[in-house]
Structures are given as C-alpha cells and as structure tokens.
Amino acid sequence: MANRKEVGVIGLGKFGYALAAALTDLGHDVVGVDRNPDNVRRAQGKLAQVYECDATDEKALGQVGFKDLEKVIVSTGSSMEASILVVLNLQTLGVRDIWVKAISEEHERVLYKLGVPYVVFPEAFVAFQLAHRLTMPGIHDYFGLGTDVVTREILVDKWAGKTLRDLDLTNKFHVQVIAYRKNGEAVFSFVPDANMEFTEGDVIVLIGKTDDMIKIEKF
Known part of the structure; x- marks a missing residue:
C-alpha cells in the first residue's frame, strides 16, 4: 500500500492486540511487545514481528528496534507508573509520534505534561459515540457531513514557526483547521487566529476530504 507504515504496539492485552491486528x-507493519508470554504467543501468527520484552527497560526496548519506528502506541494495562516509564524510554530513544492509552484523568494530565501528543480513553470515546447515536438516530459521526469527510490530527514538526496564513492549507489542499x-496542554482550543504561530509539539485538527488529507503527507 502507498501509505504503509511501521508501527509499534507496546502491550498486547485486549485493546493493544485488537489495535495491532x-x-x-x-496493510501496515506492526511490531508488538509484551512481557506476558501468552500474549506474545497469541500475536505471533498475526503481527509482522512480536517480542517478549519488558518495555520499562530502556535498553531492552532499544534492542528490539523501537527507535526506528514511525509511530508507537502504548497500552500497558492498569499501571500508570509503567505507562509513564515506557513513554520516558521512548522519548529517550527519540520516538516523537507516541500514542498512549490513558487509564484516568490524572494519567492523561501527566502524559500531556510529558509532551505526549496523543492520549486516548477507548472506553470513554466509545461511550461518547454511542450516547450520540442513541440520542440522535441516523448520526454516524460527529459532523454528519458525508461519508468522505474526515478529521485528522497532525503533530507540528516542520510547520513550527509558521502561522495558518503562512501554511495556506485551505487554498492549497482544501482542508480547514478547526482546532x-x-x-x-490537555485541552483543545477552537477556531485559531490566522496569525497564531505554531510551535513544535503542538497538535492541530483538520477537516476535509480523505484524498485531500493524504496529499498533506508530502507538504
């Protein structure tokens, strides 16, 4: 596939394994890590590479090649301490695109303070979607704008120091920054000023057509 990525998943429990699968x-290449041998055996027939490894050990994590991966998802179960230590190890290895499954609001706040760009609450997210679908029958997404309208979060890297006016994403790619x-910080702000300057590590949210979102990869 044209957009094939190498992704690491740390923690192959229910959520981690389902996401890796x-x-x-x-069509992506997934490298899975877990210290539970049963979870490792279950994933071996499905994922490209699977290692029995303690990801809280920085040296061990480096030995299985995580420093070379484009994205890493951390899903370490119910231990906030283990999750934070894994994140610190990944950051030391130079991994920037880190997604973490949070287990509490306190955990979420700490992760954002550490500079983690993407934090997710799977249960809360599904519950929120279901509540909207139950109370507004026929609405299958947050926007109801069509099947080819998507949102996308982008971690600011090479766009650091630029403003929305400089980037001119609406005219160049027909997408709009909405948040x-x-x-x-842990909270999104909306409708940014065109002259606001982005810094490295900021996250911006775009809305637009799928094909237009893909074109941004090379910008």
Missing part, C-alpha cells in the same frame, strides 16, 4: 489488516492544542 486492525493495523495489520490495513489546536498547544504542546503540554
């Missing part, structure tokens, strides 16, 4: 089915979150 879904990424594999989408942003400054590096280290």
Whole structure:
C-alpha cells in the first residue's frame, strides 16, 4: 500500500492486540511487545514481528528496534507508573509520534505534561459515540457531513514557526483547521487566529476530504 507504515504496539492485552491486528489488516507493519508470554504467543501468527520484552527497560526496548519506528502506541494495562516509564524510554530513544492509552484523568494530565501528543480513553470515546447515536438516530459521526469527510490530527514538526496564513492549507489542499492544542496542554482550543504561530509539539485538527488529507503527507 502507498501509505504503509511501521508501527509499534507496546502491550498486547485486549485493546493493544485488537489495535495491532486492525493495523495489520490495513496493510501496515506492526511490531508488538509484551512481557506476558501468552500474549506474545497469541500475536505471533498475526503481527509482522512480536517480542517478549519488558518495555520499562530502556535498553531492552532499544534492542528490539523501537527507535526506528514511525509511530508507537502504548497500552500497558492498569499501571500508570509503567505507562509513564515506557513513554520516558521512548522519548529517550527519540520516538516523537507516541500514542498512549490513558487509564484516568490524572494519567492523561501527566502524559500531556510529558509532551505526549496523543492520549486516548477507548472506553470513554466509545461511550461518547454511542450516547450520540442513541440520542440522535441516523448520526454516524460527529459532523454528519458525508461519508468522505474526515478529521485528522497532525503533530507540528516542520510547520513550527509558521502561522495558518503562512501554511495556506485551505487554498492549497482544501482542508480547514478547526482546532489546536498547544504542546503540554490537555485541552483543545477552537477556531485559531490566522496569525497564531505554531510551535513544535503542538497538535492541530483538520477537516476535509480523505484524498485531500493524504496529499498533506508530502507538504
């Protein structure tokens, strides 16, 4: 596939394994890590590479090649301490595109303070979607704007120091920035000013057509 990625998944429990399997089915190369041998055995027939490894050990994590991966998802179960230590190890190895499954609001706040760009609450996210679908029958997404309208979060890297006016994404790619979150903050702000300057580690949210979103990869 044209957009094939190498993705690491740390923690192959219910959520981690399901996500790793879904990424594999989408055509991506997934490297899985877990210290539970049963979880490792279950994933070996599905994922590209699977290692029995304690990801809280920085040296061990480096030895299985995580420093070379484009994206890493951390899903370490119910231990907030283990999750934070894994994140610190990944950051030391130079991994920037880190997604973490949070287990509490306190955990979420700490992760954002550490500079983690993407934090997810799977249960809360599904519950929120279901509540909207139950109370507004026929609505299958947040926007109801069509099947080819998507949102996308982008971690600011090479766009650091630029403003929305400089980037001119609407005219160049027909997408619109609808929200942003400054590096280290947990809450999104909406409708950014065209002259606001982005810094490295900020996250911006775009809305537009799928094909237009893909074109941004090379910008």
